Amino acid sequence: LGEESKNGNLIRKILQNYEGTFVLDADGLNQIALNHMQSDLRKSLCKVIITPHTGEAARLLGIDIAEAKAMDRGELSSCLVEKTNAVVVLKGEGTIVATPEGNSYTNTTGNPGMATGGAGDVLTGIITSLSGQGLLPEDAAKAGVYLHGLAGDLGAHHFGEFGLIAGDIAEMTALAIKKTLG
Template sequence: MKDGLITLEYVNTVIKRRKRNIHKGDCGRILLIAGSLGMAGAAVLCGRGALRSGAGLVRIATLEEIFSIVQVGVPEATCVSRKSLNLDKLNYDAISAGPGLGEELEDADLMRKILQEYEGTFVLDADGLNQIAKNNMQEELKNSLCKVIITPHIGEAARLLSIDITNAKTMDRQELSTRLVEKTNAIVVLKGEGTIVATPEGNSYTNTTGNPGMATGGAGDVLTGIITSLSGQGLLPEDAAKAGVYLHGLAGDLGAQRFGEYGLIAGDIAEMTALAIKKTLG
């Protein structure tokens, strides 16, 4: 077992300069299952986070009714209906589900299908986690074929563990993350001050970047895009989670320097992710 901090020195070991002859197919083909009526922005922010962190090809599986919104918001991505997905590993190097997803039953069925059939990295956030809790899919999550990363905040953690949120808030965050790992067998990104990344091997790491300005709607959607992007680019799930939270926090720090903590919004974090990676590479 190992405990430690997520620092620039670590991130520099997994985020490397690109080769001159690289092409978009080498930079990760990812699928983001996100967005619903009234929540198209979550899909947009997730897509922007993924692209600004280097994903070569981004496809967003969303409702056809909001295709136009998503394509205007993130024109570099393509849209596909959630009703016609081919989940073969050859099509996608990483998949995520949750930002602005809503809680329709067919989305729970789609996540169940991914857990049972997909062999890559699967990132679960927001309504994706709420679907797991609502439909008692924790055992399916625990026994999934894919490599799972979950990114809960304190409320989602409480729902996954079937405990009162008041109790969750009083628990030691290391203990809470450990219980989530035991419940799901996933890599756990417990968001909040000093975001914790905990692994099934018993390792736990605390992030060293970020600021209070990041307590803003949509920030978690950007993080999901970043972690999925890094996974799709070939990072191991643990490295994608750790490097993802560091870069997300650094992007927030760069954004706060420019706009202040009060004025920082999730879109700023997505944009600043590109500069965060540039800074880490020196």
């Protein structure tokens, strides 16, 4: 997406006019923080899913990253929900899905080998795909996080945890879905 100011305006337009589910990650989250658009998230027409890591969460909350890292991850995700009214997918060990309705889920799949560049993009793609297929935002986030972690576990089993790359996770996603559906 990039950091150009026109992208902040594009995001604002989508939030004001789109009626579907909007998934924001990386540069999109940085645009929200940079342009102080958290209130736009709160009053958006669409349902929003955000997928920050701890650093992005700190920027969205306007706090120092050390403060965010010192917080309990459940508390951090709750603060993000309160500030944005979005379904929050707080990435990291034990990824948390927290919702505006007060629900919170901690994922049990995944492994340290998934801490690799592009793995978050794969997660965002899975969640976006599930949303596009009609799953409700909470369900798309929970299922996406679970499938992503399972694909990472299958990748680690097949390729090894060390050297696991995002492409391996993407490659194993279809198998994770097949395994989940029985």
